[in-house]
Amino acid sequence: MAQRAIGPEDRWAWVEIDLDAIRRNTAALRRMMARNVQMMCVVKADAYGHGAVQCAKAMRRSGGDQFAVATVTEGVELRKAGIAEPILILSQPPIETVQRIVDYDLMPALYEQDFALALGECAAAAGKVARYHLAIDTGMTRIGVNWRDVVEMRRSIHFHRGIECAGTFTHFATADMPRDWDFQMQARRFGEAVQALEDAGLRTGLVHCANTPATIMHPEVHEDMCRVGIGLYGLHPSYETRREVHLEPAMSVRGRVTRVELPEVGTGVSYGMTYRVPKPNIQICTVPIGYADGLSRTLSGQMDVLVRGERCRQVGRICMDQFMFEVSVNNVRAYRPTTAVEYGDVVTVLGHDGDEFISADDMATKRDTINYEVVCDFGLRLEKVYV
Ligand SMILES: *Cc1c(COP(=O)(O)O)cnc(C)c1O
Numbered sequence: 505m506a507q508r509a510i511g512p513e514d515r516w517a518w519v520e521i522d523l524d525a526i527r528r529n530t531a532a533l534r535r536m537m538a539r540n541v542q543m544m545c546v547v548k549a550d551a552y553g554h555g556a557v558q559c560a561k562a563m564r565r566s567g568g569d570q571f572a573v574a575t576v577t578e579g580v581e582l583r584k585a586g587i588a589e590p591i592l593i594l595s596q597p598p599i600e601t602v603q604r605i606v607d608y609d610l611m612p613a614l615y616e617q618d619f620a621l622a623l624g625e626c627a628a629a630a631g632k633v634a635r636y637h638l639a640i641d642t643g644m645t646r647i648g649v650n651w652r653d654v655v656e657m658r659r660s661i662h663f664h665r666g667i668e669c670a671g672t673f674t675h676f677a678t679a680d681m682p683r684d685w686d687f688q689m690q691a692r693r694f695g696e697a698v699q700a701l702e703d704a705g706l707r708t709g710l711v712h713c714a715n716t717p718a719t720i721m722h723p724e725v726h727e728d729m730c731r732v733g734i735g736l737y738g739l740h741p742s743y744e745t746r747r748e749v750h751l752e753p754a755m756s757v758r759g760r761v762t763r764v765e766l767p768e769v770g771t772g773v774s775y776g777m778t779y780r781v782p783k784p785n786i787q788i789c790t791v792p793i794g795y796a797d798g799l800s801r802t803l804s805g806q807m808d809v810l811v812r813g814e815r816c817r818q819v820g821r822i823c824m825d826q827f828m829f830e831v832s833v834n835n836v837r838a839y840r841p842t843t844a845v846e847y848g849d850v851v852t853v854l855g856h857d858g859d860e861f862i863s864a865d866d867m868a869t870k871r872d873t874i875n876y877e878v879v880c881d882f883g884l885r886l887e888k889v890y891v
Contacts, residue, residue: 553883813858
């Protein structure tokens with residue numbers, strides 16, 4: 505598997521995306537929703553580093569009805585690639601973007617009157633009606649109209665013929681924590697706000713609030729649509745969701761060995777020489793992946809890589825564009841590559857090689873972060889190869 509001759513020609517480092525895994529994850533999450541519930545696939549941040557256009561195309565064939573992004577530019581990229589499904593921008597963008605929103609038929613989240621009216625003016629001038637989703641803050645304190653003020657806000661923009669409410673949503677701060685009181689509080693406030701809009705005779709459009717953890721663990725809040733993100737990429741938002749659905753990680757990160765040395769005992773490796781070759785017959789191998797590719801420098805000396813199905817220890821500081829690892833050639837105890845490592849050998853930084861596996865969760869724990877950030881970071885610079 506890892507020995508296949510794939511990857512870009514100009515640099516021996518790449519991110520491998522398994523689109524079949526994306527398709528199966530999409531279908532698995534889709535099966536957790538009732539037939540009348542829509543599925544909004546969140547492909548913000550270049551699909552969490554996996555490549556938004558390719559992933560969106562795979563997802564729409566496997567059950568995705570709509571897409572969500574973080575910025576207007578991300579939405580325009582999908583439109584230019586031929587994605588015709590509804591696209592939601594998950595927060596209210598700067599007012600200067602309304603023309604592009606109208607031109608590309610994107611739906612912004614909104615919560616301010618000034619933005620709503622500017623959008624309406626722009627759409628009306630183009631002879632269109634711009635669809636938006638009303639964002640409600642039910643307790644996360646990030647974006648949205650305060651849940652108590654939704655009717656007032658909607659009434660203040662309701663007269664405008666250039667805008668139409670296509671959805672009403674909120675976002676949970678603690679959906680990944682089981683039996684959480686704050687989650688229950690947010691869900692209750694959201695229900696009250698939606699009810700108040702309906703009582704006032706204001707159309708809510710699609711009502712939605714479930715992210716991946718809520719989709720998996722709280723079917724009672726699926727409403728009209730679920731907004732799933734991390735699960736599509738095969739990663740779990742928390743320990744609790746693992747029991748409920750089988751997901752397959754779609755991203756692997758690989759490179760090739762660009763140099764093999766057999767230095768003398770005591771020779772230093774990398775910046776600061778924090779590691780010195782401790783004994784004879786230690787190969788020091790170089791891989792062209794560094795922190796500018798998303799391999800955090802905080803992992804220096806803390807991580808393993810896989811070569812020929814075996815674990816090898818990364819040594820010395822991770823540089824901007826490269827890192828080194830060690831292979832003990834004759835040592836039968838710690839690490840035992842069946843043969844010595846050679847120039848051009850494939851190295852797995854994330855993913856499977858033989859029976860061994862390095863997960864985004866392992867890496868996240870070592871970095872003191874979450875799997876979301878690990879995969880987003882690998883999307884930074886490495887070329888993507890779709891398999
Ligand atoms: C990112 C995001 C999601 C998706 O969250 P996951 O935990 O990845 O499923 C859903 N809704 C909003 C508003 C988001 O910002």
